[in-house]
Amino acid sequence: MAAKQKILVVTGTGTGVGKTVLSGLLVRRLVRLGRTVRAFKPLCSGGRGDARVLEAALNGSQTLEDINPWHFEASLSPALAARLERRVVTLQEVVAHVRRHSDQVEQTLVEGAGGLLSPLTADGDTRDLIVRLRAVPLIVASNRLGVIHDVRATLGCLPPSLRSSVPVVLMAPASADTSTVRNARSLSEYHPADRIVEIPRVSEAIQSGVGSPSVALNRKLDQILRLLAI
Ligand SMILES: Nc1ncnc2c1ncn2[C@@H]1O[C@H](COP(=O)(O)OP(=O)(O)OP(=O)(O)O)[C@@H](O)[C@H]1O
Ligand SMILES: [Mg+2]
Structure with a gap:
């Protein structure tokens, strides 16, 4: 693995x-900035769409099998979907895969499954994976009514040493509600305001790389990368 990655x-x-x-947006941005990147959705359940998004963002520099070595049929958490197929994936296997395949690159991104505490492998969740990889987390939430609770509960479940520095990204929902314009400010009563980033709706064209992100969107993505110190 590249030094200090x-x-x-x-x-x-x-x-x-x-x-x-x-x-997908972050991977495309890193590629555009000329960084060498690997991305992983180690466990998929109910389809490999997420891994295909990463594959497309990586412009063919990484195979689907490498991005997503484990996939299961059922639309359940990966741990439960694996159990239905009588298969066992352990955290150690996931950690080993990510480490082995991110050798020599500048940046590695791993998408968990579901939320921080959703069952991921037979023996752990995404929180455990963060700890085992000594990774920096990023919390994504939908900017709708209830997000203050959801983000606070998730922050509270992170290892204390990671809590105050973690970026929280509020993604614009398909239809905004009364809380949407207020949530970032409300959340800043509980988490540093400069670590909360709002991302607007992003068109299919931009998500798929057919269109280019606006200057404003790139600024937000760069802000997230700065917060992560990567
Ligand atoms: N900012 C946004 N602009 C446009 N569409 C969005 C945005 N954020 C989320 N969506 C849409 O919301 C849906 C869910 O988003 P996404 O698949 O990224 O969620 P996820 O957290 O990765 O879900 P999963 O737990 O299944 O991995 C998708 O249809 C996606 O296109
Ligand atoms: Mg996903």
């Missing part, structure tokens, strides 16, 4: 909050 683990308050959208 920090592994980024993209986790969140739950499923469907925008982890993959943000991961």
Whole structure:
């Protein structure tokens, strides 16, 4: 692994909050900035769409099998979906895969599954993976009513040493509610304001790389990368 490389683990308050959208944007941004990148969605369940998003963002520099070595049929947490197929994946296998395949690159991004505490492997969750990889986490949440609770609960479950520095990214929901414009400010009563970033709706074209992100969106992505010190 390249000297001093920090592994980024993209986790969140739950499923469907925008982890993959943000991961794809960050990977594309790093590639655009000329950085060597590896990305992983080590465990997929109910389809490999997330891994394919990363594969596309990486411009073919990494195979689908390498991005996503373990995949299961059922739309359940990976740990439960694996159990239905009588398969066992351990944290150690995931850690070994990520470490082995991120050798020599400047940046590595790993997308968890579901939320921080969702069952990931037979013996652990994304929090355990963060600890085992000595990774820097990033929390993604959907910017809608209830997000203050969801983010505070997730922050509270992070190892204390990582809590205050973790970036929190609020992803714009398909339809905003009354709380959407207020959530970042409300959250700043509990978490440093400069570590909370709001990402607007991003078109399919930009998500897929057909269109280019605006200057404003790139600024936000660069802000997140700075917060992660990568
Ligand atoms: N900022 C955004 N702009 C446009 N669409 C978004 C945005 N954030 C999330 N979405 C949409 O919301 C849905 C869920 O997002 P995404 O797949 O990134 O969530 P996830 O947290 O990765 O989910 P999972 O737990 O299944 O991995 C997708 O249809 C995605 O395109
Ligand atoms: Mg995802």
